[in-house]
Amino acid sequence: MIPRLLLPALCLIGFALPAYADGEVQKLITAADKARLDKYGETRKAALEEAKAGDPAEVKQLDALLAKPLVAFSGKDLTGNWKCRTIKAGGLSPLIIYGWFKCKVTGDGSGWRLQKISGSQRTTGRFFDDGEK
Template structure:
């Protein structure tokens, strides 16, 4: 099957209407470009050279049609703004699978995790999900209070919303504007393959 045809089939497989984006999260999405620009300014001004190199790598490449998402991915969380200009965490294990409700992605190692779905909308592929810690998640995205961003217990469960972009067969990213906790803009860098032994055993709090 030609790549273009396979990509088109995959796009059609994305859910036409997964979990509706809550109005307060639509506002976060609308501010994505402005927040990314302002936090990048601080990251490039004050980040370490090694962290900046990883940030540049995460943002390289133009988004294309998603393809071959199923399976294991390495996921690295980058946080910008608020507490510190730039923090880069090690790779952890993530997994993508095609479910009855569409494509689902989840972070399966580390003390802070997330789970969510991908939905094709005008302007891109929207990720909606929840981030949580030990004991969570308290609910999925659809079960969150419709008019509150307060963490839900157990697991300090909070809403995540962003844009998923695949920039190659083995590389993708999720751009997350205005996270509820800790930062002003997050990037989840995704690289095809299993996480290293170090990442699986790491005690880093992410």
């Protein structure tokens, strides 16, 4: 009798646990995106150098953000409603910091998903781990 009750209880516990990023991005991305991701460090460095030519007030905001310590996702439940923003560094414009918008993080059992729920562009995507932080 106990084993028959144990399985449903374990299933309920499994559904109640927070969803974590699964680190499976390398299995899902295209070869072109993998090549871009492999160059992330140098691309990020170049974009941040270009961003320094942007509006001084926005550069100050970017510097403050970059000075914050990295935080590990493990052991955290990010699901819920959030305020998010997009920052574009380098490229057509040196630096663009957009205003805050509403977003939501959900867990679907295989990881977290981000959905932008306000504003003109409705971005959606999945979180993937690339390391401890």
